[in-house]
Amino acid sequence: MNQSEATALIVQQQQQSPQTARAMMSRRTRVVLGAILAIGLVCGAVALAVSMSSSSASSSSEAQGRRTGATYPVACPAAPANPEDRRTDKSRLRVASFNAEWLFLGQLAPTGARESGTDDKRSSQSSDSDVHRRGAISCPGDCTWTTPQEAVQHFDRVVKVLKDVNADIINLVEIENCTILYYLVNALPGFGYKPYLITGTDTATGQNVGILTRVDPYMAMTRDESRQNYPVPGTQCAAATASGTTGVSKHYLTAFQINNKKVGMMGLHLLSQPWQAENCRKREAQALVARNAADTILAGVDELIFLGDFNDYDGTVLDIAGSVPTSRTLEYLKTPINPSTAHLALSNVASHVPLENRYTSWWDKDNSCVDEGGDEHTSIDHMLVSAGLAAGIQNVLFDHEFVACCQCVSDHWPVVVDFAV
């Protein structure tokens, strides 16, 4: 599929979807403007000025609109007793992954919208000493969006991306918690989404992975806290003295009933810096933990999907820059550990993307804040799927709709896949 076909596909789907929030907004805006004009004509300039000021207040950002003062949980791992499938076309499944780059609103949440649930250790970490505060935003790590205005604008831009992608199941990387997923759901009326997230253990960044989905999982989101020694036997990483033990701080496992198949899914955000020798060793260990977790916890599924930001390259499906991995991370993830899960060997959907479009991430090597393309474009976000799903692939889009820059939407682009199911 070429880019324009893909774009046409997405546009077509948006037209099919029942009134998108954007369409409703523009209609409302027209009504409001019409009302202002009428009042202005009848009542004169004073009434006009009053109407205009109230109109500008009501057209504030979507991020304002969805913070309604409701209480949302910080984690939402439970599967509903009666999982629903809210897809309109059940012969097709669109799955996507997007690293939304620090989707955090922190203290911007309204007073009164206190989180419920106590499984998140960070809820007690509120002192200035362990949280970097910048204006109203607080992140344990180094947030990109450092003022309330930037964070809200970023949220609204992410909403726009999610509308364009319009996936049935979207894996989101670098998000704050389940509360922000509920804010996304509120900003995407008519999309049929529900949020699912289990809190991870990366307290250094506070980042989590979670999903918005039209198909509820039948298995509650779960995690595997196993650890693996590194270097692993058979490591391919450059000589490094680093040794130790690591787990996968940012991940979840869950499963969906998609028509007559059970589809397991593991969302992952692995350690960064593909070129760095110590992280290379740790990432290989993370890959073995992840693969073992899937082969154990999801052993009963018919099909399997691994997706997210793996922070590493695929040596068998090279990206546009020809990036060759120093680690065996992708190889370990693809390869079943147990004979009983031999049917869950995985392949990379990237093979369906033309080479010139095969990049998911912008690495601003020279810190210019300008996307110069070339070797600044690599593929470190992946979707690996088992054979039955791979056979049904209709389209794979690395969606470069938005331009990358330091203060733009994200330094990653969405990976969007349509399966016939």
Ligand SMILES: *[C@@H]1O[C@H](CO)[C@@H](O)[C@H](O)[C@H]1NC(C)=O
């Ligand atoms: C969860 O996210 C919300 C929304 O951004 C934020 O207000 C809240 O502080 C976060 N809670 C925790 C415990 O991280």
